[in-house]
Amino acid sequence: MTETSLNIAEDDPVLGTDFAVEMVRQMRALDAYGTLDNHSAAQVLDPFILTKEQKREVPIIGDPDEIVVSRVKSFYNAIAALIESECGLMAVPTINLTHEGFGRALITVGRLVVMDKTLRDVHRFSFPTLSKMKDEADKILSVALEIVGEYPKAAGL
């Protein structure tokens, strides 16, 4: 991965948001072999971004490898961490994947399911831009907080 091929600019302002900071933290947390140690934030998050052209090159059918799965986990772990810091209650992510890349992602707060997503084609998991990725996370976050607000007792408030 050379600098020039990055889909995220090193000075992208989105890299300074809570979401991106948490994403980088989660990616480093799952990076058992330290392969990301010398990577900048833009480099760490770059694999999440595939342009339309790049995505077209990924085969439609494929098994997700460990690296892609850890990306999916980082994404939902980061969202869970943001939910937690917003509402002050523990948010637990659960990712359930078959070998074929289908599955379910759940985030629970207390007795409450605050996110429930069906996962498909996980080997193609990506976003067109960093800002679209943040939008998706923000959407999930705000729905989750709404659900906690609606059922505060079940969430443990």
Add this chain to the structure above:
Amino acid sequence: MTETSLNIAEDDPVLGTDFAVEMVRQMRALDAYGTLDNHSAAQVLDPFILTKEQKREVPIIGDPDEIVVSRVKSFYNAIAALIESECGLMAVPTINLTHEGFGRALITVGRLVVMDKTLRDVHRFSFPTLSKMKDEADKILSVALEIVGEYPKAAGL
């Protein structure tokens, strides 16, 4: 597996309960190769039962194989099916296991987590008797229904 080695008697009255009938149905559902086609209910459920002596023979540390994992799934699927038939709302089981046999089993009803169990040593998943297995399922079922009763709106009632 010869008849004489079974831990469940062919005429065990527990085999006639809703739980056991559902368990057998779930085991057959996951039996893609039809290996259980000629098995009686007692034979199908027998692998769930390990006497103290038999359990002692299972190594403490071990990776769960596909057969054990499908047993764990059958167990929680059956409980989910019973929850569903009791409260009339869809109950969705999610089993999340690492290769080492650790993980989490969840059952959700609507937005509500009605069961949340940490799984450990899945390769040793078993019960001392069929009746103890049913007791465990009954306990989970009654707690789940209690939670639905407590938060009916979150469950979707």
